[in-house]
Amino acid sequence: MPVRVRNLVTLTAFAAAAMIAATAQAQKKYDPGASDTEIKIGNIMPYSGPASAYGTIGKAQAAYFNKINAEGGINGRKINFISYDDAFSPPKAVEQARKLVESDEVLLIFQPLGTQSNSAIQKYMNAKKVPQLFVATGATKWGDPQNFPWTMGWQPNYQSEGRIYAAYILKNYPNGKIAALWQNDDAGKDQMKGLRDGLGAKANMIIADKSYEVSDPTIDSQIVALKDSGADIMMTWAAPKGAAQAIRKVAELGWKPVYFLGNVSTSVAAVLKPAGLDNSKGIISTAYLKDPTDPLWKDDPGIKAWLAFMDKYFPDGDKTNANNIYGYATAQTMVQVLKQCGDNLTRENVMKQAASLKDVTSEVLLPGIKINTSANDFFPIEQMRLMKFNGEAWEVFGDIITGEVGH
Structure with a gap:
């Protein structure tokens, strides 16, 4: 084979390989906070102040993301969970949201807690087009996709x-x-x-x-x-x-x-x-969640899985505190959304996937209760039982x- 032709074949093969690599790269889309190796998630919790009893929710979520990372992450990416204290103070929540978005450059803010704190950051998050996702409050205003397309609730309103x-x-x-x-x-x-x-x-x-x-x-x-x-x-x-x-x-x-x-x-x-x-x-x-203190669930596989998780990843956490069940279920929902995002980790796709949840459940939700969302329905859980x-x-x-x- 003449040298010239052989070089051409090699170049063609090289060009084809480069095109395949470029196509694979093109399929990966990232906004700030996402890369081949990491997904940065922000969070704001009252670890101090008058509502500090809720602070354990953030600790349970951090523990669940540690579990996911230990098991290989999400589509090969590790979650970097950055959680700040706002002491249940709206001005402090604004300060922390700005820090997470502008300094830490997180992909989204997940489960910021408190109606007043979320009200204080809602306009900022929507102006910045950064997801304010699965907020930890049941106010009805979190289900308003027409006016606030970057804000979504989680729990029953x-x-x-x-x-x-x-x-x-x-x-x-x-x-x-x-x-x-x-x-x-x-x-x-x-x-x-x-x-x-x-x-x-x-x-x-x-x-x-x-x-x-x-x-x-x-x-x-x-x-x-x-x-x-x-x-x-x-x-x-x-x-x-x-x-x-x-x-x-x-x-x-x-x-x-x-x-x-x-x-x-x-x-x-x-x-x-x-x-x-x-x-x-x-x-x-x-x-809408199973209560770890209810004898009804003592042999329940879902509660057993949660107890095993607590033992391994959050041993200091209180197993009689339903807030630790809540933290676990919310983190599972977040993981489901990120899995659905695949390699398209843009903020827009995060919201699109969050608004495309179909009969998603958790082993700690009460039997029969499912998470469903759509482009017009930003209320993930709308079912409850009396107790x-x-x-x-x-x-x-x-x-x-x-x-x-x-x-």
Whole structure:
């Protein structure tokens, strides 16, 4: 073979190989925070301050991402999880969000916690076109893809939860008189709106309501006023510290209302133990996650897998704290989205995949509860069951109820 021809063959082969490599490279798309080896995820949690009981969620998420990394990462990439404390302070949340986006250059911010903190960063995140994904609050405003296409919730929204309690009250206590304690922010307002909307023509069953600030050292005066109203049903929408104080004060006053407690404060470890387990007996709430303290799940494969995870990756974590189940389930949802992204790790594709979840589940979600999203549905979980505290553990009862707030 003449030398010239042989060189041509070699060059052609080389060109073909270069084209294949270029095509493979072209299929990989990255925004800041993503590369061949790494996916940078930002997070903002109240590790200090009045809502620090929620800080364990961030620790459980970090532990789950460590597990994923130990198993080889996602499509060969390791998760670099950068989590900052905002002390449940909106100005601090803004500072941390800017740091994550502009200095750390994360691909997205995952599960920032708190209604006020997320409200403070929502416009910034959307202006920057950086996903504010699976926010850790149930305010209804996180499901507004038309106005805020870069923000998505995760847990059932508060208005749905309020409607679920209203339906139960109308059926079982149609002549009841309701007193309500609510947190003075979008979360508390949403919950009260759901309750009122659900009661409909019978919204006048609410005969007294008092708000409180998360930073208030005590809520005794509000509880005394609510008891004095003559109500026989008590509704508490509060963060863990306020919820524990309310339960304890109601018991101290010898008041025995039918007691409803918002889902965000049902942790046995963080709320009911500090309030007193005896004082908490009979409280009704809602659930969408399995409770690790419920004997119903003691032989459940999903809870066993979670316990094994806790032993190996988060041994200091409290196994009676439902917030650690929540952290695990949210991290699993995030991993599912990143898996669906494949090699297209752009912020736009992250949101596209987050809005394309079909019957996704977790072994720690209650049976029958599925995660579904679409371009017009930014409420991943819309189903719950009622549960009652028996003095030792929560027991779920009744059917799965779908909250009808929405799209």
